[in-house]
Amino acid sequence: MTPRRKRMLWVGGALLTLALVTFFVVNAFRENLVFFYSPTQIIAGEAPQGRAFRIGGMVAANSLLRESDGVTMQFAVTDTDKTITVKYKGLLPDLFKEGKGVVAQGSWDGAVFTATEVLAKHDENYMPPEAQEAVNKAHQRAAEKKAAQ
Known part of the structure; x- marks a missing residue:
């Protein structure tokens, strides 16, 4: 595996993790929000x-x-x-x-x-x-x- 491909996998994994964390935080916030x-x-x-x-x-x-x-x-x-x-x-x-x-x-x-x-x-x-x-x-x-x- 080339260093560039390795870096791309790390960046992709980091973006996927960030997206999941954001989804869970927004979902928890929406459920606890009281209008x-x-x-x-x-x-x-x-x-x-x-x-x-x-x-x-x-x-x-x-x-x-x-x-x-x-x-x-x-x-x-x-x-x-x-x-x-x-x-x-x-x-x-x-x-x-x-x-x-x-x-x-x-x-x-x-x-x-x-x-x-x-x-x-x-x-x-x-x-x-x-x-x-x-x-x-x-x-x-x-x-x-x-x-x-």
Whole structure:
């Protein structure tokens, strides 16, 4: 085998190894990436089916229900335009309250969002930027509907 052919094999092997490593890193990153959706986007079918994502908005007033097992909670998340029912089994954060901002991570089955993690906002003036944007868009759509009538 000539030195040139040997070098070409090494370069080809190195490129193949680099391509495989890149593929596995990108694949792992894509699987662990969690996107944020508003209730309006979820109902419109923009959220992935069978894959984890985050929902954000406000906890709807008078929507908090504790199921008979004592640890499963059900509540509604709204962006003031659409509302989605969320089920969560576990302890809710101390700052979790009706009428306050919330972000929940889990999956959507077409009727109920089953959360694996619930995050409450950390002070009375904070809302995640994505949730604030979703609420602002919902207010804008509502204002446009009123103006059209």
